[in-house]
Amino acid sequence: xxxxxxxxxxxxxxxxxxxxxxxxMEMESKESGLSIDEIKKRMTRYYDIMxxxxxxxxxxxxxxxxxxxxxxxxxxxxxxxxxxxxxxILKASSRAMAVSNVNASMGxxxxxxxxxxCGIIPGVLMTIGERLGKSEEExxxxxxxxxxxxxxxxxxxxxxxxxxxxxxxxxxxxxxxxAAAVELSGGTPSQAGHAAAxxxxxxxxxxxxxxxxxxxxxxxxxxxxxAAQAILAADMAMSGIESIIPVDEVIKAMGDVxxxxxxxxxxxxxxxxxxxxxxxxxEKKLLKKDKIHESTFKENLE
Amino acid sequence: MNxxxxxxxxxxxxxxxxxxxxxxxxxxxxxxxxxxxxxADITLYNSFSKTAKGHGTDxxxxxxxxxxxxxxxxxxxAFELIKKSSIEVNFDFQDSNRELHPNTAMIKLYExxxxxxxxxxxLGGGRVMIQDIDGFKTEFTGEFNTIISIQRDKPGIVAYVxxxxxxxxxxxxxxxxxRKSKGDTALMIIETDEIPPKSLKTDLEKHEGIYKIxxxxx
Numbered sequence: 409x410x411x412x413x414x415x416x417x418x419x420x421x422x423x424x425x426x427x428x429x430x431x432x433m434e435m436e437s438k439e440s441g442l443s444i445d446e447i448k449k450r451m452t453r454y455y456d457i458m459x460x461x462x463x464x465x466x467x468x469x470x471x472x473x474x475x476x477x478x479x480x481x482x483x484x485x486x487x488x489x490x491x492x493x494x495x496x497i498l499k500a501s502s503r504a505m506a507v508s509n510v511n512a513s514m515g516x517x518x519x520x521x522x523x524x525x526c527g528i529i530p531g532v533l534m535t536i537g538e539r540l541g542k543s544e545e546e547x548x549x550x551x552x553x554x555x556x557x558x559x560x561x562x563x564x565x566x567x568x569x570x571x572x573x574x575x576x577x578x579x580x581x582x583x584x585x586x587a588a589a590v591e592l593s594g595g596t597p598s599q600a601g602h603a604a605a606x607x608x609x610x611x612x613x614x615x616x617x618x619x620x621x622x623x624x625x626x627x628x629x630x631x632x633x634x635a636a637q638a639i640l641a642a643d644m645a646m647s648g649i650e651s652i653i654p655v656d657e658v659i660k661a662m663g664d665v666x667x668x669x670x671x672x673x674x675x676x677x678x679x680x681x682x683x684x685x686x687x688x689x690x691e692k693k694l695l696k697k698d699k700i701h702e703s704t705f706k707e708n709l710e
Numbered sequence: 711m712n713x714x715x716x717x718x719x720x721x722x723x724x725x726x727x728x729x730x731x732x733x734x735x736x737x738x739x740x741x742x743x744x745x746x747x748x749x750a751d752i753t754l755y756n757s758f759s760k761t762a763k764g765h766g767t768d769x770x771x772x773x774x775x776x777x778x779x780x781x782x783x784x785x786x787x788a789f790e791l792i793k794k795s796s797i798e799v800n801f802d803f804q805d806s807n808r809e810l811h812p813n814t815a816m817i818k819l820y821e822x823x824x825x826x827x828x829x830x831x832x833l834g835g836g837r838v839m840i841q842d843i844d845g846f847k848t849e850f851t852g853e854f855n856t857i858i859s860i861q862r863d864k865p866g867i868v869a870y871v872x873x874x875x876x877x878x879x880x881x882x883x884x885x886x887x888x889r890k891s892k893g894d895t896a897l898m899i900i901e902t903d904e905i906p907p908k909s910l911k912t913d914l915e916k917h918e919g920i921y922k923i924x925x926x927x928x
Contacts (some may be wrong), residue, residue: 412885454717473763473764474723511724513723514729518718551717
C-alpha cells in the first residue's frame with residue numbers, strides 16, 4: 409500500500425511501534441521490487457558519497473567553476489570550537505556548505521533532494537550521528553527517513569526551486585533533515601513530523617534568487633542555514649513543542665505559496681538578490697569571461 | 711516516484727538540470743547516433759546557453775557524447791579528453807528562443823557519409839526528454855530501453871516490429887510514431903521493459919521498409 413501523507417506514514421509507524429524508516433523501506437520494497445537489503449546497500453553507498461564530499465570540502469578551499477565562491481565550508485569549520493553558535497550547529501553548517509562547495513566545483517554529490525540543497529542532509533546526519541555516537545546503519549536508516557519525508561513533499565507540494573522557490577529546495581531538505589535528527593535522537597515518529605513542519609514554517613516563502621543563475625550565491629550559505637534550522641527544529645520537537653498546524657497542511661501551504669510566487673522569484677535570476685546592482689555587474693563579468701573561455705576552447709581544439 | 715528520486719541521483723555538480731541532465735543528453739545523443747563520429751556541433755539555447763559556463767553545461771554535454779555518465783568524476787576534464795580524441799567539437803551559444811524549453815540543446819553528430827541532429831531538453835533532477843531527431847518530433851526519456859526505427863510510412867511495419875518483439879517476449883511500455891508527411895519517412899519510438907536482443911538491429915533492418923534501427927539500452 410502506498411502512503412501519500414506524513415499522517416499515514418506516522419500512524420503506520422506508531423501502530424507497529426517502528427521507526428519511520430522501517431515503514432519507508434517496506435513501502436519502497438513493495439513498490440520498486442528491491443529488497444530491504446538492496447535499499448539499505450544503495451543508501452549506504454549514497455551516504456559514503458556524501459561523507460566523501462564533506463571531507464573534501466572542509467579540508468580545503470575549493471573554488472567554484474565560475475570563481476564566485478569557494479572555501480565557505482572550510483572557513484566556518486575553523487570556527488567550530490569557538491564560534492557563538494556552538495559546536496553542533498557549526499559542524500553541521502560548515503559540513504553543509506562544504507558539500508555545496510564541492511557541488512559548485514563540479515565535484516560528485518548526491519542530490520538531496522536537489523543539487524542546490526545537497527549539503528543540508530549530509531551536514532545534519534553526519535553531525536548528529538557523530539554527536540550521539542550512532543552506528544552507520546542507524547544513520548543510513550535516518551537517511552531513508554529523509555527520503556520518505558522528501559517524497560511526501562514532492563508528491564503533495566514540490567521540491568523544485570523553479571516551481572516553489574528555495575523553500576521547496578532548502579526548505580524541504582531542512583524538513584527532511586529535522587525529521588531524521590529526531591529519529592536519531594530517539595524521538596517518536598509524531599515528533600519527527602512536528603520537526604519537519606517547524607522547519608518548513610521557518611522558511612515559508614523563501615525565494616530562489618541565484619546570482620547569475622548559478623548554484624552558488626546565495627545557495628551555499630542557505631545550505632548552512634537549512635542545516636542549523638533542522639537541528640533547532642528537531643530540538644523543539646524533542647522538547648515537546650508541537651506544530652499547531654499539522655505537517656501535511658504545512659507542506660500543502662508551502663506548495664501553494666510556491667505556486668503563488670512570481671516567476672521572477674523562482675530560479676530565473678530575475679528577482680531577489682539576483683536582480684541587485686552587484687549581481688548584474690557580476691553576471692556581466694562572468695558572461696565576458698565566458699566569451700574569452702569560448703574562443704580559447706576553440707583554439708585549443710585546433 | 712521512488713526514494714532514490716529524492717535522495718539521488720549521484721551526480722557531478724553544480725546543477726541536476728544544467729549539468730547532470732546535460733551529460734545525459736550527450737550520452738543519449740551518442741547512443742541514438744549509434745556509430746563512431748568525427749564531429750559534433752552543439753547548439754545551446756536559452757538558460758542552457760546563458761549559464762553554460764558556470765554550470766559546466768558545455769563540458770557535461772561533451773562528457774556525455776564521450777560516453778560518460780552524469781556521476782563520472784572525469785566530467786570536468788571532458789574538454790581535455792575530447793581534445794585528445796580526434797573528434798572536432800563546435801559550440802553555438804544561441805540567444806533566447808521562446809518556442810523552446812528553457813534548457814534545450816541540439817547535438818549534431820557526423821560520420822563520413824551522414825549526420826544526425828538530436829534535440830532534447832533537461833527537465834530537472836537529471837531527467838531529460840528527446841524532442842526531435844532529424845526533424846521528426848518525438849518524446850522519450852531514455853529511462854527505458856528504447857528502439858528507434860526510421861522507416862517508410864506504410865501499412866504493416868508497426869505490426870512487423872510488434873510481432874518481432876512479441877516473439878522475443880519483450881513487453882512494450884510506450885510507443886510513439888511521427889512522420890513528416892503521409893507515405894514519407896516515419897520515426898517510431900518503442901520503449902520496452904526488457905532489453906531487446908543485440909540481433910534486433912540486423913533482424914529488423916531486413917524489412918525493406920525499415921531504413922535504420924537504433925537501440926539505446928539502460
